[in-house]
Amino acid sequence: MSAGANKIALSLREVHKSFGEAHIIRGVSLDLSEGERHAFIGPNGAGKSTLFHLISGQFKPSSGEILLGQQPIGGLAAERINRLGLARSFQITNIFPKLSVYENLRLGVMQRFGLQYTLWRPVSGFSRVRELTEQLLEQVRLTRHRDTLGGELSYSEQRSLEIGMTLASDPKVLLLDEPMAGMSREETDYTVDLLRELSAGRTLMIVEHDMDVVFSLCDRISVLVYGQVVATGTPEEVRSNAQVQEAYLGTEVNV
Known part of the structure; x- marks a missing residue:
């Protein structure tokens, strides 16, 4: 602790x-x-x-x-x-399967800033959203899958993506x-290591x-x-x- x-x-x-x-x-x-x-x-x-x-x-x-x-x-x-x-993930993986990994994480970050309903400005214009989305990509080890559709990830990668979306609100x-x-077992060991990193300070x-x-x-x-x-x-x-x-x-x- x-x-x-x-x-x-x-x-x-x-x-x-x-x-x-x-x-x-x-x-x-x-x-x-x-x-x-x-x-x-x-x-x-x-x-x-x-x-x-x-x-x-x-x-x-x-x-x-x-x-x-x-x-x-x-x-x-x-x-x-x-x-x-406080943020919570569920037993059943809850991602947007037809959006890319980057787009899934970006939606989570946009919600944090109350921007999920912003329709009149291109999202690309929000530099802070871009910055935090890139950070999340790296934190959940999915940078190489940034353009992969969520539904095409392996099961453990989908869980990593969901955890990233949960972290997008920066919960305590x-x-x-x-x-x-x-x-x-291999996927579990990977995810345990990931959780050790991501839960630091939370x-x-x-x-x-x-x-x-x-x-x-x-x-x-x-x-x-x-x-x-x-x-x-x-x-x-x-x-x-x-x-x-x-x-x-x-x-x-x-x-």
Whole structure:
């Protein structure tokens, strides 16, 4: 973690979410420090994606409080939360397949400056947009694919492009939902290295099923079971937790 790790970037305080009689999130409380890489793990149906929806504004909490820094964000619209400094990617790759890599990233940068609806001036005239788009191309290692259509990229490259579009808003907190899903081991290793670089100076929260990724990438891990956090700690603490091993990890965990 960075030197600013004592400052709280994201805070969840007794967050609950119910759909009718179904209680999905049951009193989650957690603080994430600035610069921390934090993973949520747990069995299918534990509520991990629902929790991400609550933090990023797709769902409104039934009760409890979510703060981005000192700013309450629970129940705010996703666009407002993004402008406040939190960005999120989804399980399913969300890019524009018929636009080039450069055009995909440029749209993300334009949105950051409120220029996505600018129709009366050529985009090429915005030097700052060009500059930041070029920086993103380099950061996500896609410079050689700048003119390739998004839909023609490999799966891991599409995920890299999506992460780049997520970073276009320059978020302080980045949420990634199963970023390694469907990747080969080689693609996964590449993406882990990329995330280490791209998350520097940011707070990263991921949902991920690949335990090798979780244990090697993250500073802390929270285990979610039936909508409740049953354990939070360093990778070593979580791996040695007998309750966690029995409930989720199994008796043998390889790091």
